[in-house]
Amino acid sequence: MSAELEQAKIENRDTYVGALITIVIAGVLLVLIIFVGMTAWLQTEINYVQQDRKINVVNTELDNLRTQQTANITQYRAVNRQEGLYAIPIDNAMKIVVERNRKK
Secondary structure, three states: OHHHHHHHHHHHHHHHHHHHHHHHHHHHHHHHHHHHHHHHHHHHHHHHHHHHHHHOOOOHHHHHHHHHHHHHHHOOEEEEOOOOEEEOOHHHHHHHHHHHHHHO
16 A cells, blocks of 8 residues: 555656646746747837937928928029029919910
8 A cells, every 4th residue: 555655646746747847838938928029019119219219300401401492482583683584483373374274
């Protein structure tokens, strides 16, 4: 009976070891999955911050160019006074073109 009891204890220990190994493997996999997920989330947040920084950068050269181009199409100005060449606002120019073509 003592041999049977010892055999039962050994089998019981084997069962505990198998369960323990399963729990440890599951725990390691869970930690690995959490780590990979957190790394991916952190990288996504870093990308959002970098994109936001790129979008919100003020390009003064571009702003100056836009201001100049807007002024060129919205104001009356002399392009070449000697040749009698003048610029008019684009809205007025479009109205004139429409009126000329409507009469034809």
